[in-house]
Amino acid sequence: MTAVTDRQRLAYVNTQASEARVNVELQTEDMTLNLGPQHPATHGTLRVVAKLDGEQVVDADVVCGYMHRGYEKLTEVRTYPQVTTLINRIDWLSSFANEVPFILAAEKLMEIEAPPRAQYIRTLFFEMARIANIGLFLGEMALQVGALTPAFYAFRDREFVLNQIEAATGGRFHPNYDRLGGLKDDLPKGWIAETQAVMKRIREFCDELEGLVAGNIIFERRCRGVGVIPAEIGKAFGVSGANIRASGVDWDLRRDEASPLVWKDLDWKVWTHPDGDSFARYWVRLQEVRESTFMVDQMLEGLPAGSIQAKVPRIIKVPAGEAWVHTENPLGEMGFYIVSQGGLGPFRCKIRSASFNNVSVLPWLLKGTYVPDIITILASLYFILGDIDR
Amino acid sequence: MEPPPSEVSRLSSADTPTAEVEAPDEAPVDTARQALVDRLASELGDALLASVIDKGDVWVRVRPDAWHAAARACRDTLGMDYFCFLSGIDWMPSAAPNPEVADVEVEGAEGDDAEAPPEPEAEPEAAPEPAAAPAVAADGWTTGVAGGDTRFQVLLRLYSTATHLGITLKADLDDDDPRVTSIADVYGGADWHERETWEMFGFGFEGHPNLLHLYLPSEFEGFPLRKDFPLLAREVKPWPGIVDVELIPESLEAKLEAAAGGGPAAPESSEPAE
Numbered sequence: 001m002t003a004v005t006d007r008q009r010l011a012y013v014n015t016q017a018s019e020a021r022v023n024v025e026l027q028t029e030d031m032t033l034n035l036g037p038q039h040p041a042t043h044g045t046l047r048v049v050a051k052l053d054g055e056q057v058v059d060a061d062v063v064c065g066y067m068h069r070g071y072e073k074l075t076e077v078r079t080y081p082q083v084t085t086l087i088n089r090i091d092w093l094s095s096f097a098n099e100v101p102f103i104l105a106a107e108k109l110m111e112i113e114a115p116p117r118a119q120y121i122r123t124l125f126f127e128m129a130r131i132a133n134i135g136l137f138l139g140e141m142a143l144q145v146g147a148l149t150p151a152f153y154a155f156r157d158r159e160f161v162l163n164q165i166e167a168a169t170g171g172r173f174h175p176n177y178d179r180l181g182g183l184k185d186d187l188p189k190g191w192i193a194e195t196q197a198v199m200k201r202i203r204e205f206c207d208e209l210e211g212l213v214a215g216n217i218i219f220e221r222r223c224r225g226v227g228v229i230p231a232e233i234g235k236a237f238g239v240s241g242a243n244i245r246a247s248g249v250d251w252d253l254r255r256d257e258a259s260p261l262v263w264k265d266l267d268w269k270v271w272t273h274p275d276g277d278s279f280a281r282y283w284v285r286l287q288e289v290r291e292s293t294f295m296v297d298q299m300l301e302g303l304p305a306g307s308i309q310a311k312v313p314r315i316i317k318v319p320a321g322e323a324w325v326h327t328e329n330p331l332g333e334m335g336f337y338i339v340s341q342g343g344l345g346p347f348r349c350k351i352r353s354a355s356f357n358n359v360s361v362l363p364w365l366l367k368g369t370y371v372p373d374i375i376t377i378l379a380s381l382y383f384i385l386g387d388i389d390r
Numbered sequence: 391m392e393p394p395p396s397e398v399s400r401l402s403s404a405d406t407p408t409a410e411v412e413a414p415d416e417a418p419v420d421t422a423r424q425a426l427v428d429r430l431a432s433e434l435g436d437a438l439l440a441s442v443i444d445k446g447d448v449w450v451r452v453r454p455d456a457w458h459a460a461a462r463a464c465r466d467t468l469g470m471d472y473f474c475f476l477s478g479i480d481w482m483p484s485a486a487p488n489p490e491v492a493d494v495e496v497e498g499a500e501g502d503d504a505e506a507p508p509e510p511e512a513e514p515e516a517a518p519e520p521a522a523a524p525a526v527a528a529d530g531w532t533t534g535v536a537g538g539d540t541r542f543q544v545l546l547r548l549y550s551t552a553t554h555l556g557i558t559l560k561a562d563l564d565d566d567d568p569r570v571t572s573i574a575d576v577y578g579g580a581d582w583h584e585r586e587t588w589e590m591f592g593f594g595f596e597g598h599p600n601l602l603h604l605y606l607p608s609e610f611e612g613f614p615l616r617k618d619f620p621l622l623a624r625e626v627k628p629w630p631g632i633v634d635v636e637l638i639p640e641s642l643e644a645k646l647e648a649a650a651g652g653g654p655a656a657p658e659s660s661e662p663a664e
Contacts, residue, residue, distance in 0.1 A: 232471070233578065
């Protein structure tokens, strides 16, 4: 415990000052930071190569393709009913939502429509897939910024939704439930009451997270003002879904696109946020999950009776033509451009997946951010690797 | 780039007029989409080769040298602020990409036809040929909506988040040297899509900032989504999923018909045993 003399203190300050001068004069060398392919924030195998100047990202490159499965080629050697099995695996957290635009596109070419009950149940499972998918995100995003508990809550409550999906479709993750002209099965007995209880529980979960995460000062500090996507940039990159609604673009294909699905019959609201930052993206998704639970409730009450399958030939041939159908999937706009030449399978099937475009904005977005913010931005953009690589 | 032909020479002249292939006005005219096409036509002049409006969608085929101008016009004049996707199509009739399916198509044809008669009561399937039906090019290849006269086509989908109208642009590319101007400077999102289309179809995009592999390893040879690229898994082993398209045993058929709740059991009787 020696007392520090004034002279010593002065010498210390002088050294500091001279070192600071040297630092200013010296060019710091760029460092390359490899994030991934195996990083928790990448939900799979996405690699971000960031060139750093100190803590700041000078340049970022995104490397994908570690999970490329060539689905567009594979669809060309399968029949239409077989393709749904494949596309279940694109965005694996909300598989049913993948099937819908493909089936709708094929139905558009065949000029058939499923009966009203089937359309209701399709929309029902579409929204339940959204709840299961985004519900997990709500916990996962908190995990990325260092809060462990919400992730457990999310896994716990998502399981109830998955149970309901499994009870009706037979598959937790890959229902393969949608058929050309209808559905595989009708709902089992007692399912509606159970699902109503689950929706109530999900709303409680949303309230819980609204206080625990969105209302958390640490979370806000990490996310507010980070990774701002201006609306114009986002649209030019094709960023869609909650990501673009968080930039103040009031656009939701469920409301804005004519669809045989029944969103138009429901009373609901499109949520937007003006900020465009990571927090806004989280907040919009949180509201959307809650909104979806209300939509599910309405559909359960208004479920029409009747058949769930339109009459289709047993050997399905889709008339020649081209059709494009896109829907508002949990991750954003997903669409299928099907080119048919009248055969049993598609001649060409372009899969437009949401995450691919959402992630393509990253090189632009990461420039000038700081290393800890990379994680927040990646987490808040919310992508599924299968949805990028296809 | 080769100079554009003085006129739309190779378009199948038999059934399609050279200027604009309009949908026959059987339905109420889609004025909103027609306006899009008109404005694009005034912007591009004779570089707009064909347009089709059908089923609430619009296709426009432009000359490849006007590709960049068309994209820019869509953004600046038509208000297409949202980039949806860019991709390609290879119209080559695939040699045998799917022999199993082709076989079944032949042998299943009888069964399907026999079954067809009871169908139309439920649905008027014999509707007039939709305008979106593909055109048959001069050399016998089938090409898609809005026609086409080369093997490769590049495809661009744009959308307006304000008016909620979308447009599909197409351009024919040269068979041997398919290339077109990059539109990455018009739509930022086209960057990755062009990289993907380049590695999958081998289309060149002039002026693209970094045309590098996106999905495939950099030493990969060939262009997987071209029709002449063999899918080796299928060559080694026939697709086992073929059982899916076998006919359902007759014993089950009645049950299924009843479960579907569709029509009377008439189809079954009209179905001769295979």
